[in-house]
Every structure is written in structure tokens, then in C-alpha cells.
Amino acid sequence: MQTLQRCQGLSATGRTGGLVPVVAPAHRGLSQRGLQAAAVASAVTNSTTKLPASHLESSKKALEQLKQQAVNRYAGDKKSSIIAIGLTIHNAPVELREKLAVPEAEWPRAIEELCQFPHIEEAAVLSTCNRMELYVVGLSWHRGVREVEEWLSRTSGVPLEELRPYLFLLRDRDATHHLMRVSGGLDSLVMGEGQILAQVRQVYKVGQNCPGFGRHLNGLFKQAITAGKRVRAETSISTGSVSVSSAAVELAQLKLPTHNWADAKVCIIGAGKMSTLLVKHLQSKGCKEVTVLNRSLPRAQALEEEFPEVKFNIHLMNDLMACVEASDVIFAASGSEELLIVKDDVAKMAPPSEIVGSKRRFVDISVPRNIAPQINELEHAIVYNVDDLKEVVAANKEGRAQAAAEAEVLIREEQRAFEAWRDSLETVPTIKALRSKAEAIRAAEFEKAVSRLGDGLSKKQLKAVEELSKGIVNKLLHGPMTALRCDGTDPEAVGQTLSNMEALERMFQLSQVDVTAMAGKQ
Template identity: 55%
Template sequence: MSMAASSSTDHTLRSSVKFSPAQFPKSTFAPQRLSFTTPKIPKCTLRSDNPLPQNFIVSKPSPLEILKTSSADRYTKEKSSIIVIGLNVHTAPVEMREKLAIPEAQWPQVIQELCALNHIEEAAVLSTCNRIEIYLVALSQHRGVREVTDWISKKSGVSVPEISKHQILLYNKDATQHLFEVAAGLDSLVLGEGQILSQVKQVVKSGQGVPGFDRKISGLFKQAISVGKRVRTETNISSGSVSVSSAAVELALMKRLESSFGDAKVLVIGAGKMGKLVIKHLVAKGCRKMVVVNRSEEKVNAIRKELKDVDIVYRPLSEMMECAAEADVIFTGTASESLLFSKENVEILPPVGQGVRRRLFVDISIPRNVDPGVSELENALVYNVDDLREVVDANKEDRQRKAMEARGIIKEELNTFEAWKDSLETVPTIKKFRAYVERIRASELEKCLSKMRGDVSKEQKEAMYALSMGIVNKLLHGPMQHLRCDGNDTKCLDEVLENMRALNRMYDLETEISLMEEKIRVKMEKAKK
């Protein structure tokens, strides 16, 4: 039976239907006289011209039918949401993170792919050695999450259930707070680390001019950068803190049981951001000579200029295995998506120098550069980014105290951003009200000109047009002022939102098709082309 037929019959023969109390408001029944066999039924008119059998019972709508009828209303009232979905060092091991990692060069392309999905309006990607997080403005929460999770699964080859087991999933204010904590260094493996702020800045730089990196997402990341700067300026959380790169150097020292790298034969593979930081921290720990393998010598020369008193020997990537044969400590930090050291080619390397039993690999790359199987060999030790906890835990307690100050700053900035985001709600109303008034102005001007039967000069028409525009602009000035707020004053924002709702009611500005539905319809039409 269809929903329409069910509804019609239900009003026709209420006397033959048995109702449960849950179908009526509490006020319909007097609790002490409630009877499930002969309930008191609201008055209705029976149609005698369509009798039905005595034993006929009108079935109640199924839960699925109820959901279908209510979904349209719920869907049109649903507001777009800010969402973060992904994995990080706290929720997923390196084996999982490296499968989902997205190289920085691909971030603009990924933004466009995500925004091509039906329910995704804006997007940004933050992919580092410790996290792969996708930030979204979604037209529908659950639909958006489902689409993006499916996209991640297809892109990485990891099943949806496996992703769900390790993912973080936060909405709106929680998602915003999370990004602010990330930018402030509070969510890093190394509490208070500074490198993550430069990575958040890179998200904005990569997103400039990319369709889909629009007002809300761009505003979110710019506010996050402001938070990161404030936390580092106004608190001591970064004083004496270590980065992933410095923790890698500390870990190597711990495993070598040495106080410096003065006598170590050090090889650094990669001269990018991570490699450069490793080199600087090696120098701080007494290393005065090292070999750096990189695709080109340009970046190595730039590092040489900064560290003039250090002997930095450049070797091309083609000589990597020869250099590894002569080294006893090897750091890897490249963006290579394939392994640089397999178990087989490490196994045939010659023994390390006298007094050192095993060659030490410290791999801080995502995806990893060193095959985990290398650790099974008798002549090698392998550590990756997840093993840095041993170093981090040594000074974590002191940084936790400093983090309390940072959270106060984050709370202030969070309120500011949420107010700004809420103030954007008035933009569609402003546009619709202007369009509404403009239609009236143009229509009335046209009527006036038609009554004058063409006996109007060009100058007179221009004067009449200017007059109508002047009247409209002056009338619009007051309402427009009351629909604007910079977001810093909560009281002001509350008033603005109330003014917006009042204007919508007074001028019936709500359209039959919601803004959300219209955006989805346009997206789906584009996808068909």
C-alpha cells in the first residue's frame, strides 16, 4: 500500500484501527483512564459510500516509509558542516598512515577531486609524517563522510572498515578546535613542535586559487595559523621543544650509547625540509662531517652556505648504496613512494666499522623509505617515526603544563572563528533581499515607462533610473547594516541572526528549493555532462 493510499484510508476508517498511545501527544489521553483496547479516538467523518470488511485493519506505515516522508524535510533543513576525517599518529600506526599519505604536489588535485563529489563544497588536505587529515565543508554530514571515506578507500586501496577502525571524525566546533590544536603543536607526537605550523601554512599556499579551497576552509586555516603564532609567542611551549627531526637525532644517540656524533660515519638521504632539519640537529650534537645523498646538489649547496664550518659531502642518488656501505648511521627523510632500502640490498652491505655491531637506520619518511624487514637482519637496526615516543616521553610532563596556557588562547580564537562562520549565514539573505527589491524596482520602472508610451527622452529615462536606484539604495541601507557583523561581538551576532530570520519571514525570502538542494542539483548535472 502506498503512503498516499494509507493516509487516505487511515482518515476514512479510524474506528477499525487499533492505535498505540505513542501515536498521540500525551494530552490526548488521561493516563488513569488509558485503555489499549478501546482508545479514545479524535473525531473524524466516516464515509459510508466506501464500506470495508469488518476485519479490515489499516496497517501503520513502516519505519522505512516514515523515513522517506521525513527525509525531504530533514534534508532541506540540514546546514553545511565543517568536518575533519583522517588518521594521525595517535590513532593509526605508520603502516596504515603511509598507505593514505598524499604528496604535497597532489594537494590541489585532491581538493578538486573531493569537491567534485555530490555533497562536498570545500576541501583541504594536511598530509605529514604524523597525519593525513582531510578538512571539508559538506552539504550533508553523513553523506559527505560516506563519499569521502569511499574516495579515500579507492585512492589508497584500504577497505572502508579498516579506515573506520583508525580514523578521527570530528564535526563543526570540534573539527575547528582540532585544527587549532594541530597548528599550536598540541596534537603532535612531539608536544609543542614548530614544524607543523609551517605545514599548515603550506596548506593555504597550495590552496590559493584552487576551486574548492574557498571562503570557509580558507578562513579556517588562516585562523589556525593565527592560533599557532599566538601560542608560540605568548606561551613557552616551544622553548626547548624538539621536532620530529631532532627527536630522530636524539634517538640515534640513545641507540648508539654515545654523547655525540663526533666519530660516527653519518649518511643523510634527502635534503628537503626534514633532511635539512636532521642535518642541523646532527651539527648541534657534534657531527662535523656527513654525506648527503639527494637528487640534485642545489639544496645541499644551500645548506652548506648556512653551515659553513661543517664538511657536507654531496652524492647523487645513483651512488646511494655505495655511500650506505661506508656509513654506520643512516637517516632517511625523502618523499619517495617506493622503498630505498630493501631487506635484500641491506643484507649484502659490508659490516660496519670496528666497535659498531649493527648499522643503524632512522627512517622518518611517510611512506617509509626502509623496509621494516631490515630489522630482522643481524647487521642492522631500523627505527621509524612511531619509535620516537621513547625520546618524546622524556620531557612530555613539562610540556603538558605549558599546554594549559595554550588551550586558553585556543578557546578565545575558537569563539572568534565560530562567530565569524555564523555571520556568513546572512550572506544568502542579503543577496535574496537585494534581488527581491531589485525585481520590484525594475518592474515598477517598466510600468511607468510603458504608461508614458515612449514619450520619454534618453536623458529622462536615465534620470528616472537613477531616481529609482537612489530610493532603493537608501531604503536598503538600514536593513543591510543590521545584517552585517564582524563576528567579534557575540551580542551583535545574535541580533544580526535574528534580523536575518525576521527579514526572511517578512518578505518570504525562503525559496521552495533550499540553497543546499540547489547546489547538489547543479553538481549532479555537471557530473552527467
């Protein structure tokens, strides 16, 4: 992961190559008063000391001022930062990843909790067997990071000092590029695997019902899905067997003494997507019979119908131990958040046949894990987890290097498209300010004209004069407004639009416009 920077604490120093310093504030152009206001707000947020009412009121005003500066370009502050923070199989062991894993059903709750922090505006959760990543839009870069770290530590129960060495932290372009690579399968353990695209799409789908999954993250994940589709459609990166399940099957076959599935009795725990892929690749490797355990029969029966050439022995979870004892290779791919098989369970079982080396092999691709690692202490059993799959994926990466290079080009194109769209949002405050200023001038001049005319005009005539003034203003604003509107699809057009915006701000002195105040008067 070339752009990843480990989060070694808020005192880390920056490095070259485009990486962002962990602690460097994003207050480009922020006044000293703004910094002081942020500090006051943070002190109140993080302190347990009871402050006087006047101090609390002042801190609330300071935080509100910081928020207004973040959304109003005329306060001189940089727009909110997109932050990616989390851990992946590349830099964190499964023992830690499973503690931070968030089930899909809990994503809305996690988004809501994150957005309750004062410096986090939007949030998204991407939690799979290989990664746990949070994407947030932060009102303040370093305070937003601090709040996300606090949430990660609190929800996982892992002290922050133990968590930080394994975290990666990315900002803005690095963060968006990372998500595009994830969606394209370039950051996966098995390069080019397709399941991650479905998982990114699920984040987007769940986010549609979450208020905290706002405009920026909605646009980012939508663009990432497009990038993932293009990578798979326009390159050869996804050809062949590419998934965690296929790697698990290859690992297990590699460990069998005869390397032949006809010599081993296979059991699969779970009947979801991972199990479907397991059966698919087992069949392609010559496996003719599998035992499937699941909490309910319908999903297991649907799996049986999908692979008519494979003989299925379907059981409910009540038969778990009996089925495990009767098997030589056991794959765990269930959604259980608890251990299903522990050391004492396996210790009571008779060893497998000599043809499989008298060892019962467990391949656990669930996160959190379903098979206790202590089983490795037994003489006739061995447990592999997703981290052990690295042994069989190195050749995969070498063979897909050319396709990966082609994919990077496509990802850069989609990233530029997203950045152009996001930049186009900057013109919205300018449009509002220009129209507010024009309307304020029109209304003032209209009032002057009415006062000079006295009572000599009827209501109908006054309305006609007012409509005339509005028509003149709209005609004059048509050209500037057209120059400020852009759909964000063309980066060059966005650049021209932003140049027009800066020119209009100077000409009409829009930095002095208080849009909120003017709207109130109107």
C-alpha cells in the same frame, strides 16, 4: 587527541562530551520531502542499475533541490558541514599512513577528485609524515563522509573495513578546533614543533590555485595559520629542540652504547628541510662530520654552506650502498616514494665496529618509508621509524604542559573568530532576499503608476519618476542593510547581526521570497 572520534562505520553511535555521531544526519529542520529527495539522489549515485530517463531526470532535480536548500537559508536547512577525516600517528601505524600519503604535487588532483562527488563542495589535503587528513565542506553530512571514505579506500587500495578502525571523524566545531590544534603544534608527536605550521601554510598556498579550495576552507586555514603563529609567539611551547628531526637524533643517541656522536659515523639520505633540522640537532649534540646523499648536488651543497662548522661528505644517490656500508647511523629523510634500502642490500654489508655495538642503526623518518622494516631480521642491523620516536617525546609533553594550556586559550579565541566570520556569511541570503522583495514591490508600483498616467509623460519624466522610486527604496533599506552587515571579527557584533537578520525575516516574510525567480524577472 581529546576530541577525536574513531570512525567505526556509518552505524556508530554517538557519545557524550561534544562528539558527533558518525551517522546522525545533519538535516536539522529538513522536511520529509527533502530527505526523500536526498535518498533518491543517493540511490542513483550509488546504483549501477540503468534507470529510465524520467527517473534520472527526477533524481537530478532532487539533488539540485538539496543543493539549493543547503545554500538557501529559507529552505529551512542547516548550512553545510565542515568535516575532518583521516588518520594520524596517534591512532594509525606507519604501515597504513604511508599507503594513504598524498605527495604535495598531487594535492590539486585530490581536491579536484573529491569535489567531483555530488555532496562535497570544498576540499583540502594535509599530508605529512605524521598525518593524512582531509578537510571538506559537505552539502550532506553523512553522504559527504561516505564519499570521502570511498575516495580514501579507492586511492589507497585499502579495503574500507580495514581502514575504518583507524580513521578519526570530526564535524564543524570539533573539526575546526582540531585544525587549530594541529597548526599550533599541540597535536604533533613532538609538541610545539614548528614544521607543521609551515605545512598548514603550504596547504593554504596550494589551495589558492584550486577551485575546490573554496571560501569556507580558505577562511578556516587562514585562521589556523594565525592561531599557529600566536601559539608560538605568545607561549613558550616552541622553545628548545622541538621537531621530528630532533626526536630522531635523540633516539639514535639514546641507542648508541656510548651515547656519543664522536664514536659513530653518520649518514643522511636527503637534503631537504628534515635533513637541515637533522644536521642542526646533530651539531648541537656534538656531531662534527656527516655524509649526505641526494639526487642532486646543489641542495646538498647549500646544506654544507649553512653549517660551516660541520664537515660534509657529499655524494649522489649512485653511491648509496657504499655510503651506508661505511656508516654506523643512517637517517632517511628523502622524498622518495619507494624503498631505497632493503634487507638483501644490508645483508651483504660487513657489520659496524664494536664501539657502536656491532649494529648498524637506521632511523627512517620518511613517509612513505625509505628503509625496509625486514632489515630488523638481520643480526647486525636495526630499523627505527617515526612511530618509534614516541619513546623520547613523553618527557617533552610533560615539560610543555603549562605552555599547552596557554596555547589552548589562544586557539579557542581564534576558533571563535572563525565561527563569527562564518556565521556572518549567513546574512548574505537575507540581504539578497530583502533587496529583491523591495525591488519587486517598487517595480510593480512603478508600472501601475505609469499605466495610470498614460502617455502624458516624456521618456525623461518617466526616468525621473523611476529614479525617484529607486531613491526612496534605497533610503528605506539603508537602515536594515546596515544592521545586516558585519565583518565577522567581533563575535558579539555577529550575534547582534544574526538577531537583526531573524527579526527582518519575520517582519518582511522573507521565507516566502524566491530570489532566483525575482532576479530572472528583473
